[in-house]
Amino acid sequence: MTTDNTTEIGWELYRSYLGVLEEGSLSGAARAMGIAQPTVGRHVDALEKALGVTLFTRSQTGLLPTEAALALQPFAQAMSSSAAALKRAAESQGSGIKGTVRVTASEVIGQEVLPPILAQLQDAHPGLKVELVLTSRVQDLLQREADIAVRMTQPKQEQLIARHIGAVRLGLHAHKDYLHKHGTPASLADLPKYALIGFDEETPFVRAARKQFPLWNRDNFAVRTDSDMAQLALIRAGCGIGVCQVNLAARDPNLVHVLPGSIPLSLETWLTMHEDLRHNPRCKVTFDALLLGLQDYMAE
Structure with a gap:
């Protein structure tokens, strides 16, 4: 696995990857996330390029995760949980x-x-x-x-x-x-x-x-x-x-x-x-x- 350490990978790329992992297709991930299907595809392509790995392979039933995609899953899920926790913390700021x-x-x-x-x-x-x-x-x-x-x-x-x-x-x-x-x-x-x-x-x-x-x-x-x-x-x-x-x-x-x-x-x-x-x-x-x-x- 090769990566470009000079490039910061945005959370939105991991979010789209998780969406595809959970839904099994670009269209399913797009619907679940409320964004356009081409955007999900671009995010996954960009993440694969940044990480230097293939995350999904096409099949008749949709997109199948590779071993690399499954290996990254717990870390991306931890990022997702942290992002949600950060949002909850931000919403609670202020009085009351x-x-x-x-x-x-x-x-x-x-x-x-x-x-x-x-x-x-x-x-x-x-x-x-x-x-x-x-x-x-x-x-x-x-x-x-x-x-x-x-x-x-x-x-x-x-x-x-x-x-x-x-x-x-x-x-x-x-x-x-x-x-x-x-x-x-x-x-x-x-x-x-x-x-x-x-x-x-x-x-x-x-x-x-x-x-x-x-x-x-x-x-x-x-x-x-x-x-x-x-x-x-x-x-x-x-x-x-x-x-x-x-x-x-x-x-x-x-x-x-x-x-x-x-x-x-x-x-x-x-x-x-x-x-x-x-x-x-x-x-x-x-x-x-x-x-x-x-x-x-x-x-x-």
Whole structure:
């Protein structure tokens, strides 16, 4: 790989390269970025010339990334995250609480628990904007992919501020209509007789949980999905018995806690942000609001 060290490569070239990498074509990248297709093509050509590498090859299905393109991807993504973080920081300058805060959480927490907390936060601070990213992937706060994260694992990085909120209790639940039709299991040994809702592919948490709850294995599931929200929707629809958060299920009068206390499973929950954001007004008020709201949820 040869480069011209005297030439500064503009961020817009990397941005277009990332767009093509993610969309698979010049036209797709142009639509996603809101710029003209020829502009994307010129950016990619200029970046290839500046770096001295070929980034994409043409195929019948679009543009395929080369090994060089894939090798550059994590660095370009870090640049993208930094650029977005810089923009959020710039928006927050001046008096008052304003600007954008990027929060990441799991699907269930993000869709079922955080919305009322965020609604109260925005009532108190109308100038605040929130980007809510729902993913089970641990987004890297060190690379500023997000400002604040609700995580189900304890962060290890020393540069992160982490507050332990508590343990989210998990339990077996079913819709009352399902139990009316099929009866209620009297013990864990009865569970294989019922339609069980569970995962399709194992995760580290699932493997650890199965050691404590051996019956919860793929072969016993009548319905399988790796989406926690889909599992919750299936339980609510009366498809069978599944695992969900006890406090969340308690909000729905149609859901019944089956064999309460029978499964020793919980999710330790942490609220985290980078220590550099400790005194940032927009991040501080958001962190405090999330902490209080999640603590209240745990206490329900």
